[in-house]
Amino acid sequence: xxxxxxxxxxxxxxxxxxxxxxxxxxxxxxxxxxxxxxxxxxxxxxxxxxxxxxxxxxxxxxxxxxxxxxxxxxxxxxxxxxxxxxxxxxxxxxxxxxxxxxxxxxxxxxxxxxxxxxxxxxxxxxxxxxxxxxxxxxxxxxxxxxxxxxxxxxxxxxxxxxxxxxxxxxxxxxxxxxxxxxxxxxxxxxxxxxxxxxxxxxxxxxxxxxxxxxxxxxxxxxxxxxxxxxxxxxxxxxxxxxxxxxxxxxxxxxxxxxxxxxxxxxxxxxxxxxxxxxxxxxxxxxxxxxxxxxxxxxxxxxxxxxxxxxxxxxxxxxxxxxxxxxxxxxxxxxxxxxxxxxxxxxxxxxxxxxxxxxxxxxxxxxxxxxxxxxxxxxxxxxxxxxxxxxxxxxxxxxxxxxxxxxxxxxxxxxxxxxxxxxxxxxxxxxxxxxxxxxxxxxxxxxxxxxxxxxxxxxxxxxxxxxxxxxxxxxxxxxxxxxxxxxxxxxxxxxxxxxxxxxxxxxxxxxxxxxxxxxxxxxxxxxxxxxxxxxxxxx
Numbered sequence: 215x216x217x218x219x220x221x222x223x224x225x226x227x228x229x230x231x232x233x234x235x236x237x238x239x240x241x242x243x244x245x246x247x248x249x250x251x252x253x254x255x256x257x258x259x260x261x262x263x264x265x266x267x268x269x270x271x272x273x274x275x276x277x278x279x280x281x282x283x284x285x286x287x288x289x290x291x292x293x294x295x296x297x298x299x300x301x302x303x304x305x306x307x308x309x310x311x312x313x314x315x316x317x318x319x320x321x322x323x324x325x326x327x328x329x330x331x332x333x334x335x336x337x338x339x340x341x342x343x344x345x346x347x348x349x350x351x352x353x354x355x356x357x358x359x360x361x362x363x364x365x366x367x368x369x370x371x372x373x374x375x376x377x378x379x380x381x382x383x384x385x386x387x388x389x390x391x392x393x394x395x396x397x398x399x400x401x402x403x404x405x406x407x408x409x410x411x412x413x414x415x416x417x418x419x420x421x422x423x424x425x426x427x428x429x430x431x432x433x434x435x436x437x438x439x440x441x442x443x444x445x446x447x448x449x450x451x452x453x454x455x456x457x458x459x460x461x462x463x464x465x466x467x468x469x470x471x472x473x474x475x476x477x478x479x480x481x482x483x484x485x486x487x488x489x490x491x492x493x494x495x496x497x498x499x500x501x502x503x504x505x506x507x508x509x510x511x512x513x514x515x516x517x518x519x520x521x522x523x524x525x526x527x528x529x530x531x532x533x534x535x536x537x538x539x540x541x542x543x544x545x546x547x548x549x550x551x552x553x554x555x556x557x558x559x560x561x562x563x564x565x566x567x568x569x570x571x572x573x574x575x576x577x578x579x580x581x582x583x584x585x586x587x588x589x590x591x592x593x594x595x596x597x598x599x600x601x602x603x604x605x606x607x608x609x610x611x612x613x614x615x616x617x618x619x620x621x622x623x624x625x626x627x628x629x630x631x632x633x634x635x636x637x638x639x640x641x642x643x644x645x646x647x648x649x650x651x652x653x654x655x656x657x658x659x660x661x662x663x664x665x666x667x668x669x670x671x672x673x674x675x676x677x678x679x680x681x682x683x684x685x686x687x688x689x690x691x692x693x694x695x696x697x698x699x700x701x702x703x704x705x706x707x708x709x710x711x712x713x714x715x716x717x718x719x720x721x722x723x724x725x726x727x728x729x730x731x732x733x734x735x736x737x738x739x740x741x742x743x744x745x746x747x748x749x750x751x752x
Contacts, residue, residue: 258339259289264325267302268497269544275336283343288314292322303501324497344373398444399513399552400432404616405593407513408549410542412587414557415597419606420641421556422456423464423658424597425516426486430468432514433485434478439608439637439662440619448485450512452503454492454522461488467658470646487512496525500541507545518556531586538590557587585693585733588612596730600638605663610635611730638663682726685711685719689732689744696733696741699723 266272273296281297284290295311302308309316351369391397399405415421429449431438453461468474474482487510494502507515517523526533542553588594594612599605610617614635622629640663645654688706690696697705703719706712714722723742726732735741 259284259286260322261325262336262339263289263292263296264322266296267319267323268500269540270296270302271544271547273297279340279343283339283347288318303505347373394444396444397549399447400441400443400593401618402616404441404613404618405552405554406549407552408546409592410538410553410555410590411593411595412555412557412591413595413597417558419597419599420658420660421597422453422460422518423467424660425451425518425554425556426461426464426488427468427660429486429514429516430474430482431472433482436472439639439660440634441617446481446485447513448510449487449514449516450506450510451486451488451516451518452491452506452523453488453516453518454490455519456490463655464658466646466648466655467642471642471644471657471659471661492522495523496537499523499525500545504545507551511550513551514554515551516554516556520555520557534586538587552592555591585735588733593617594730598728600640604641604643606639606641608637608639609729610637638665682722682729682731685714685722686731686744687711689742691744693733693735693743696735696743698739698741702742 262276266276277297279293281290281294284293292308292312292314295308296302298311300307300311305316305319308319312319314322348370351366351373355366391403397407399407399409405411413421413425428438428441429447429451432443432447433449435443435446437443469479489506491499491502503515521528524533524537526537528534546553591612593610593614593616596609596611598607598609600607610619615633617635619634619637620631621634623632639660642657642659642661644657644659646657648655685706688709688711689702699720700716702723703714703716706719707714723732727734727742732742732744735743
C-alpha cells in the first residue's frame with residue numbers, strides 16, 4: 215500500500231506551511247470525530263487466542279499484530295504473553311501474565327475446537343484492525359501541529375504489511391533427495407518426514423502386533439518383509455486397546471523369532487516407546503501428543519487406533535479434516551517425523567454373514583473407507599485375509615511400488631527381481647516355553663508364507679474369470695464422475711472392454727473395493743471410481 219500525498223495544483227510537501235498541510239489532509243481524508251469502535255463480533259478476538267493457545271505454530275501468522283489491536287481487556291494481556299513467547303502450555307506463566315483464572319484459560323482453549331476457523335477469523339480481525347488504524351492515523355494527521363509527509367507515508371504504508379506468506383518456489387527449485395537422505399524414512403520415498411500412512415484391517419487380525427513388529431525391525435535398521443528403513447528409526451506409539459500383558463506377549467514373541475540379542479534389546483527399548491492413553495480425545499489428546507513428541511523426538515508416530523483419539527464422527531468430513539489437517543498436520547508442520555495411523559474397519563450390516571459371502575475375519579466387520587482419509591495418507595497398507603484362518607495378504611495399496619519390496623522370479627536360466635505390492639503373510643505357528651508358566655505361548659509374530667497356488671475364486675466357489683485391470687480404464691477417476699453399478703456395467707460392456715455378466719461384474723467390483731483399487735462412495739446407493747493414487751505413477 216503506497217500513498218502519494220501530492221495532488222495537481224497543490225504545492226509540493228516540502229513547500230507547504232503547517233496550515234496548508236492540515237487543509238490538504240482534511241481534503242484527502244476527512245477525519246472521524248473519534249477513534250472508531252471495533253467492528254468485530256465480540257468473540258473473534260477470543261477465538262483467535264483460542265487457536266493460538268491450542269496451536270502455537272499459528273503465532274507466526276499473527277506476528278505483525280500489536281498488543282493494541284486487541285481491544286478486549288481479557289485478550290490483550292494474553293496476546294502480549296504469547297507475543298513474548300510464553301509457552302501456552304506453561305499454565306502458571308500464562309495465568310500470571312494473562313491475569314485470568316485457570317478455569318477461564320481452559321474455557322478459552324476449548325472455544326475454537328481444533329482451530330479450523332482460524333484463517334477466517336484472522337482475516338476478519340486483520341481487516342477490521344487495519345481499517346480502524348487507518349482512521350486513527352487520519353485523525354492524528356488532522357490534529358498534528360507539524361506536518362512531515364515522509365513520516366505519515368511510512369506510517370500508512372506499514373498498514374499494507376501482511377503476515378508471512380506461504381513459501382513460493384519455482385518448479386526447478388525442487389530437487390530429488392539423494393541416496394540416504396534423512397528426509398526419507400521408508401523405501402524409495404515410500405514414507406517421508408511430514409507424511410502420513412494408514413495401516414487398515416478389521417478387528418482381531420493382529421494390527422497391533424504388526425505395527426510393533428514393524429517398529430521393532432525398523433528400530434534396528436532391519437526390513438519388515440521387504441519394506442526397508444533408511445537407518446534406525448525411533449517410534450512413538452500411542453495405543454488405547456492393549457493391556458500390558460498383550461504388549462509383553464508380542465515383545466517376547468519378537469525377541470524369540472527375530473533372535474534379538476541383549477544389546478539389541480537395549481537399542482529397541484530406546485527406540486520403540488509405547489504410551490497407553492484411554493482418556494484423552496480431540497484437543498486434549500493433541501496437547502498430550504505434542505508434549506510427547508517434543509520430549510522424545512521420534513521418526514515415526516503411531517496412533518493405534520484412529521477412532522480412539524478422534525473426538526468426532528469418523529464418517530463426517532468436517533470432524534475428520536479437523537483432526538487430520540488442523541490437528542496432526544499442524545503438529546508436524548516442520549516435517550520432523552511421519553504419522554502411521556492404525557485404522558479399524560466399520561461394522562457390517564445385520565444379516566446372515568455366511569450368506570453374505572464374508573471371509574472368516576469379516577464376521578465382525580466389513581471394509582471401511584473414505585476419500586478424505588485416503589487422500590490424506592501418503593501410503594496405505596491394507597491387511598486382507600487369505601483362504602485359511604491365520605493366512606493374510608499385506609497389500610501395499612497406495613504408492614506400493616515405492617516400498618521397494620521385490621520377489622525373485624524365474625527368467626530364462628536365472629532369476630530377476632520383480633516389484634510386488636502384495637505380500638503373503640501368516641500368523642506364526644511356533645510355541646514358546648515361558649519360565650514359570652506350564653502352558654506354552656502361541657507365538658505372536660508375522661512370518662512369510664508361500665504364495666497362494668490355488669486359482670482365485672469368486673463368491674460361490676467359481677473360478678475367477680474376469681480381471682479388474684481389463685475393465686479399469688472404463689471406470690471414472692473422480693468422486694464427481696462416479697457411477698453406480700448398473701451404469702458402470704453398461705459402460706464397461708458397451709465400450710469394448712469385454713463381456714461380463716452383471717453378477718460377475720458385481721463380484722469383480724466388490725473385490726476391487728476390497729483390494730483398495732476402487733473407492734465406494736457410500737453404503738446407500740453406492741457409486742464407484744478409481745482412487746486418485748491408482749492413476750498416478752508410483
